[in-house]
Amino acid sequence: MHLIDIGANLTHDSFDHDRDAVLARARQAGVAQMVxxxxxxxxxxxALRLAQAHPGMLYATAGVHPHHATEYTDECDAQMRALQAHPEVVAVGECGLDYFRDFSPRPAQRKAFERQLQIGADTGKxxxxxxxxxxxxxxxxxxxxDGQLGPAVVHCFTGTREELFDCLDRDWYIGITGWLCDERRGAHLRELVRHIPADRLMVETDAPYLLPRTLRPMPKDRRNEPAFLPHIVEEVARDRGEDAALTAANATAATRGFFRLPQA
Structure with a gap:
């Protein structure tokens, strides 16, 4: 497989002691590029600094997650805009809304989201x-x-059937993680993934989070990493009723076009 992980939190401190080894294992597993x-x-x-240190293999996004929405000041907006000027930064975000945790007040979340969407409108990213x-x-x-934004991917989709079709009706892309492998809360995704058009399905680990519960053997530290992306692809392919090589090829093609990535 030749894969691209569209969502890896490689700046997380759990990778500080072995980040180079994590990248090497990913490459060995067929994960050629990571965002x-x-x-x-x-x-x-x-994230930008990491991408600059690994040209052609790593790329970055720049944004403020809704958990951190209260930090979205005018100064923060200027910082995010400056980051978007770098070619290694290939998308605006991670941004959006999270009412599950409510780590930031909902009005602050909506304001931060709107300001980042404006960056998307201004840059076309x-x-x-x-x-x-x-x-x-x-x-x-x-x-x-509407009509102002470039392509959008709803990363780590975990929603309902109705929400999925809402997203697809708006031509958004869908990112699928190891959440699908969680029999406690992700089983509904196994039926839903077959409805995602092949040219709008992307795959991701969200490492170090969301370690696939079906992975064997389980790593002792329970840390997810990009090298486990092929396992997620195999699970998705089985649920879609297609060969894993086809799922991988289609997801990689969709991802490369979406983020405008060169061949690895």
């Missing part, structure tokens, strides 16, 4: 989006920017 998630004022510059338990407000905010 490093920037999700805060602290980690978005780190793709959007790397987060939504949890906030679908109606999420769609309403996005509607305010």
């Amino acid at each position: 490093v998630t920037g999700a805060s004022r602290e980690h978005s510059p780190l 793709p959007l790397f989006l987060h939504q949890r338990d906030a679908h109606e407000d999420f769609v309403a905010v996005m509607k305010n920017f």
Whole structure:
């Protein structure tokens, strides 16, 4: 397989002691490129720095996750815009709404989301989006920017059938993680993934989070990493009723076009 992980939190401190080995294992597993998630004022510059240190293999997003929405000041907006000027930064985000945790007040979340969508409108860059338990407000905010935005991917999709078709009707891409492998909360995705058009399905680990529960053997530290992406692809392919090589090829083609990535 030749794969691209569209969402890896490689700036997380759990990778500080062995990040080079993690990248080497990913490459050995067939994960040729990775998009490093920037999700805060602290980690978005780190994601860029990491991408600059591994040209052609790593790319970055720059944004502020809804958990950190209260840090989205005018100064923060200027910082995010400056980061988007770098060619290694291939998308705006991670941004969106999260009403499951409510780590930031909902009005602050909506404001930070709107300001980042404006960056997307101004730059034309793709959007790397987060939504949890906030679908109606999420769609309403996005509607305010109809006709102004580039392509968008709803990363780590975990929603309902109705939410999926809402997203597909709006031509958004869908990112699938190891959540699908969780029999406690992700089983519904096994039926839903067959409805995602092949040219709008992308795959991701969200490492170090969301270790696939069906992975064997399980790593002792329970840390997810990009090398486990082929396992997720195999699970998705089985649920879609297609060969894993086809799922991989289609997801890679969709991802390369979406983020405008060169061949690895």
